[in-house]
Amino acid sequence: MNRTFVCVETTGHFTRALEPVAAAEGDRLLFVSARAEPPAGVRSLRIDVREDPRRAAEAVAAACADEPAVAAFTNQEPYVIATAALAEALGVGRNPLASASAARDKARMKEVWQAAGVSTPRGTHATSRAGLDLAGVVYPAIVKPTHGFASCGVRRVESEEELLEQVRKIALLNATTMAQGGVPGGGGFLVEQCLEGREFSVDSVWCDGRPAVDLLMTNRSDLVSSGPYFPDRLYVLDPSLPPEVRRAVVDLTHDAVRALGISHGPTHTEVRFHDGTPYVLEAAARPGAGGVFYDLARHALGVDPMRAMYLSLVCEGREEFDRRAEPALREAQVPRDTSYFWFNVPHRGSGIIRAVEGLDEVRDRAEVLLCVCFKEPGQRLHPDGDLISDYFCNITGRHREVPGGPSLPELLKSFEETIEIVY
Structure with missing residues (x-):
């Protein structure tokens, strides 16, 4: 159909997976990023959409004048609002910008749900320690940044001391990762009711x-x-x-x-x-x-x-x-004796990566359907802790409980032990 599907800062694996889908429709991708390189053969435009979505829309329109943009999309949480604004400026927005903004801000999200009668945990929002009513907190409680993602900064706290410690950590996260992501002031935090079920x-x-x-x-x-x-x-x-x-x-x-x-x-x-x-x-x-x-x-x-x-x-x-x-x-049935899983592999250490060993061995395992490593030699890997907001390696696979065979946790532990990072 000779159209352009705009991918804003999409990860390499996702962009490569999306390319044949677009091609099957007669469309092409345009990869838009401030820093990242596109997969081989994918058109690209180097611009930071978050700085000025309207100016970015003008650049996108010029880059695909013969194959006009039909949609703008991101799979990265920090770019959701800017991508919605880009789509709106291009005239291809499908969701209101206010909806994208509410889905990015957990405090606003909770307000919307409470007003609509949607069941959600009780919680209070504050932008700083000074705005927090400590006397009203019921422990255990959950503390989370309002604009977090990948569960970074989320913690269960059992006391006022633990609560204040996590609030300090979230303030650091908001002043760095979230502020760099275009969140004014980095956002605040929520203190929520702790839920105990599945x-x-x-x-x-x-x-x-x-x-x-x-x-x-x-x-x-x-x-x-x-x-x-x-x-x-x-x-x-x-x-x-x-x-x-x-x-x-x-x-x-x-x-x-x-x-x-x-x-x-x-x-x-x-x-x-x-x-x-x-x-x-x-x-x-x-x-x-x-x-x-x-x-x-x-x-x-x-x-x-x-x-x-x-x-x-x-x-x-x-x-x-x-x-x-x-x-x-068309959906098929999953065998009842088989569990399909997604495993976010933890890592040890931190620093500049020299090599990642063991990936090929993991990929050759019969249980592994897909192993995606998001980090390459030369890139920095931060310590694996509660403030980390990006993935190192994901494994999707299937597991069957058989007599004498490993349990699912044992299988996953073997993957973790096989992959070695050299710093």
């Missing part, structure tokens, strides 16, 4: 206000990490999940996304139970895990969320979307 995520694809894909994953990070922090370590596609639990989780995510006003494209929503009731924690106007969950869905279920997402942003309406997306939405 946690889930739902990756949906929306078109004209209706979901076309709902990929429900169970968060089992507790199997591979412990402590007061909440790193996104392990998500599992669980075929044994009771239908009533699945329905309760998915229905709540739909209510939450609709309340934010998001009607097109991808969303990633997190839900946790407490005393048998589901509560929505947060939602994002982007794919979960940078889009790697889409690979898991393709391998496990046969569906193609990547193609569905693309079509949701370029089709004229729901009728066209349903007609063209139907083959991508």
Whole structure:
């Protein structure tokens, strides 16, 4: 169709995966970034969209004059608002800019949900220690930055001392990572009710206000990490999940996304139970895990969320979307004795990477469907802790419990021990 799909700061793996989807529609990608290099063969434009989305739109329009832009998209949380503003300036916006902004700000998100009657944990917002009512905090509590992502800065606190310690850490995070991401003042923080039940995520694809894909994953990070922090370590596609639990989780995510006003494209929503009731924690106007969950869905279920997402942003309406997306939405059943998983590999040490060893050995394992390393030699890797906001390496795979075979945690530990970073 000779159109351009604009990718703003998308990760290398996601950009490469999206390229054949666009090509199948007769379209091309334009990779827009302030610093990163595009995958080989992908057109690119070097500009920081966050500085001035309207000026960036003029540059994009000039770069693809013969193949006009049809959509602008990012899979990176810090660029969600700027990308929505770019799409609006290009005349291809599908969601209101206010909706993208609300999905980026956890305090505003909570206000919207409370006003709409969407079940969400109790919480208070403050921009500094001075604005925090310490007397009103019930412990244990959850503390998180309002503009965080990848669970950076999120901690369960048991006392006022721990709360103030984490508030100081979040202030540092807001003054650096969040401020560099274009958040005025870096944002503030939330102190929330601590929920004790199981946690889930739902990756949906929306078109004209209706979901076309709902990929429900169970968060089992507790199997591979412990402590007061909440790193996104392990998500599992669980075929044994009771239908009533699945329905309760998915229905709540739909209510939450609709309340934010998001009607097109991808969303990633997190839900946790407490005393048998589901509560929505947060939602994002982007794919979960940078889009790697889409690979898991393709391998496990046969569906193609990547193609569905693309079509949701370029089709004229729901009728066209349903007609063209139907083959991508045919879902297969997951064998009940098989767990498909996404594992965010932890790392030891920090510094400038000289080499990453063991990746080929991991990729050759029969259980591994995909291994994506996001760091290359010459890049800096920060300590793996509660303030880290980027991924080192993701593994998607499948596991079957067999007599004498490794348990899922044992399998994942073997991956972790095989991959070695040389600084």
